[in-house]
Amino acid sequence: MSKVKNPSLAPAGKLKIEWCEEHMPVLMSIRERYSKEKPLEGLTIGACLHITKETAVLLKTLKEGGAKVYAAGSNPLSTQDDVAAALAEEGIEIFAWRGVTNNEYYECIDEVIDGEPDIVMDDGGDLTTRIHTKRKEKLPKVIGGTEETTTGVIRFRAMEKDGALEHPVIAVNDSYTKYLFDNRYGTGQSSIDGLLRATSVMIAGKTFVVAGYGWCSRGVAMRAKGMGANVIVTEVNPVRALEAVMDGYRVMPMADAIKLADIVITATGDKDIIRKEHIEKIKNGCILANTGHFDNEIDVKAIETLAKDKKEMRPNTVEYTLADGRKIYVLAEGRLVNLAAAEGHPPEVMDMSFANQAFAAEYIKDHAANLEKKVYKLPEEYDNEIATIKLRSMGVSIDELTSEQKAYLSTWKEGT
Ligand code: ADE
Numbered sequence: 310m311s312k313v314k315n316p317s318l319a320p321a322g323k324l325k326i327e328w329c330e331e332h333m334p335v336l337m338s339i340r341e342r343y344s345k346e347k348p349l350e351g352l353t354i355g356a357c358l359h360i361t362k363e364t365a366v367l368l369k370t371l372k373e374g375g376a377k378v379y380a381a382g383s384n385p386l387s388t389q390d391d392v393a394a395a396l397a398e399e400g401i402e403i404f405a406w407r408g409v410t411n412n413e414y415y416e417c418i419d420e421v422i423d424g425e426p427d428i429v430m431d432d433g434g435d436l437t438t439r440i441h442t443k444r445k446e447k448l449p450k451v452i453g454g455t456e457e458t459t460t461g462v463i464r465f466r467a468m469e470k471d472g473a474l475e476h477p478v479i480a481v482n483d484s485y486t487k488y489l490f491d492n493r494y495g496t497g498q499s500s501i502d503g504l505l506r507a508t509s510v511m512i513a514g515k516t517f518v519v520a521g522y523g524w525c526s527r528g529v530a531m532r533a534k535g536m537g538a539n540v541i542v543t544e545v546n547p548v549r550a551l552e553a554v555m556d557g558y559r560v561m562p563m564a565d566a567i568k569l570a571d572i573v574i575t576a577t578g579d580k581d582i583i584r585k586e587h588i589e590k591i592k593n594g595c596i597l598a599n600t601g602h603f604d605n606e607i608d609v610k611a612i613e614t615l616a617k618d619k620k621e622m623r624p625n626t627v628e629y630t631l632a633d634g635r636k637i638y639v640l641a642e643g644r645l646v647n648l649a650a651a652e653g654h655p656p657e658v659m660d661m662s663f664a665n666q667a668f669a670a671e672y673i674k675d676h677a678a679n680l681e682k683k684v685y686k687l688p689e690e691y692d693n694e695i696a697t698i699k700l701r702s703m704g705v706s707i708d709e710l711t712s713e714q715k716a717y718l719s720t721w722k723e724g725t
Contacts, residue, residue, distance in 0.1 A: 311397035312417070314390040314406035320710060322395030325362040326369070332656035333366050334702035335664040335695055343374035350375030355426030357418055357436035358395070358457065359648050360405040363659035368401050370667055378402065379424035381417035382431040385409045386641060387648035415439065428670050429454040433602050434461035441468070451672035453680065454478045455666055459492065459523070460578045460602035465684045477680035478683065479669040482661065484687050486695040488524050491662040495654030497528025497596050499647035500574055500600040501536070507625040507640045507650040508596060510572075511535030517572040520563065521577035522549040522608070529574050530558060540565045543582075567591050574646070575606035577598045585611040591637055598640040598683050599648050607643040625650040632712040664695045 330337055354376045358364045364380075366372070372378050380390040380396070382405035389407070396403045400423060412485050418436055422444045429451055431437050437454050453476050456462050462482045468474040481487055487493075501512070517538035519530040526542070530553070534540045542558045544550035550560050564699045567573070567587045571594065575582045580599050583627055586613055595618035613619070616629035625641045641649035653659075668691045700707065710718070717723060 311393075311401070311403045312406070312420070312712045313393040313397050313403060317392050318391035319398045321396040322362070322365070322393070325389070326365045326395055329362045329366050329656040333363070333660035333663070335660045336667065339664055339667050339697055340370040343370060343667075347375035349674065350672075352674060353377045353379065353424055354426045354428045354430055355421040355436065356380040356430040356563060357383045357421060358430065358432045359383050359653055360393050360403070361387065361389050361648070361653045361659075362392050362621035363653065363656050363663065365392050365396050365399075366656070366659075367663040368396060370663075372399070372401060372671065374671075376428075376670070377424070379404075379421040379426065381405055381421045381436070382409065382414075383435065384645055384648060385414055386644045387615060387653065387654070387660065392546075394515070395624070397413035418657040419444065421615050422679045425450055427452050428673055429620050430457075430666060430670065431455065431461055433458035434464040437461075437478070438464065438468075438480065441457060441473065446477050451476050452677040455673070456671040456684075457481050457662065457666065458602055459488070459525070461682065463578065467682050471530060472725075474682045474684070476682060477673065477677065478644065478684045479572050480684050480686055481665045481669050484665045484695075485533070485689070485692045485719045486661040486699075487665050491523035491654055491658050494529075495528070495565055495662075496525040496576065496600055496647065497532040497653055497720055499587070499654045500529045500576070500598070501532050502651035502652075503600070503625075503646035503648070504572065504596070504598055504640065507598075507623065507646065510596065511570075515539065515571040518563075518566045518573040519558075520544065520573065520575040521601075523576070523578070525578075526574075526576035527553075527556075527601065529576055530556075532559070533572075533574075539570070541569065548722070552579045563587055564590065567577055567595075570595050572596045573598070576671055577606060580605040581608060582606040584608050585615065588615055588631070588637070589611055593635040594637070596638045596640065597643070598646040598650075599643050600645055602645065604642065604644040609638065609643045611637060612637065612639060657711055661695050661699060664698075665691065666693075671717070 360382045379402040386404040404420040462480040517533040542553040542565045618630035
């Protein structure tokens with residue numbers, strides 16, 4: 310039996326899902342095939358994903374493919390309650406509501422594990438690590454897993470290295486049609502969306518610090534620059550820092566950037582990016598937000614101890630007054646601002662990410678017997694198929710190699 314906040318929200322959720330279906334042509338083409346071929350018949354899929362309207366399109370597609378689907382949210386603040394209610398009506402076993410406590414978060418994941426999944430579909434790795442640690446009795450049935458995000462893939466590679474991984478995992482994040490689009494353009498747009506919905510501040514003319522210059526953070530930097538901000542990037546990787554410099558950004562350590570920042574968005578995937586020592590130097594009025602997977606990039610606890618006053622100014626915006634009177638603003642408790650204060654990435658980009666998820670589930674079903682307990686990428690032919698359908702849906706056509714060009718590319722004899 311599903312557990313959601315309010316089943317009567319289902320009609321609003323259904324409309325959102327319908328809207329999304331219109332904007333996710335790749336996934337919908339997979340659904341059409343699934344409705345005829347039922348490739349996932351007999352499988353139970355347990356998912357721990359952000360419960361959004363886009364995820365709903367994926368879960369309905371997996372069900373159309375014949376799978377029994379159980380799902381929990383992958384972040385305490387990202388569940389869209391109307392969508393969860395609609396999914397419960399659609400026959401998905403769903404355990405998610407916005408604002409779960411830490412205990413409830415894991416209770417929901419345990420409900421998914423109780424469903425006895427054959428395939429686990431993760432975003433951040435919490436479902437898989439739960440089965441590997443507290444629910445080991447359910448491990449033998451799992452034939453494989455998929456992982457949506459950079460942070461989760463890093464965790465699984467660490468598990469593989471430790472010899473702790475007990476089944477193969479497909480790193481969906483590492484498909485070109487995932488990270489080049491979702492991480493960059495998705496995070497770029499949705500993080501700015503969250504910032505604006507929470508604060509409604511002007512971006513033009515602001516000093517905007519982006520922590521990190523991976524695929525997600527460079528998306529945020531690019532969009533902030535496009536809206537007229539003066540963007541500073543902080544990095545620890547010299548190659549990435551150099552890229553940021555040559556892309557036209559100022560690059561400096563956070564200790565210097567924090568004194569100049571009007572807005573900071575962290576997107577590094579590591580912890581302790583904004584620490585007590587940074588808060589001590591922070592500019593009055595600075596807005597702090599995180600768009601990395603976990604809420605450990607900004608040390609909100611340190612802010613709580615340094616602050617003499619705390620006030621909720623607007624939904625998702627808390628004002629802290631420091632001892633010397635400086636005010637700072639923390640968005641969405643330091644959790645994923647794009648999902649907690651907005652609706653996450655737009656459907657057009659999740660279309661490709663979730664097409665990869667559906668293909669990954671099928672891939673595991675067909676190849677599990679030959680896969681080791683390792684992290685794999687989907688073969689590149691899936692990227693090509695997804696990009697081809699996406700381009701077609703956008704009305705974009707491209708050239709094809711002539712046979713002479715193909716032959717030229719496979720010879721080393723032609724030169725100057
Ligand atoms: N991650 C980022 N945006 C998302 C969305 N809209 N749905 C599910 N997961 C997401």
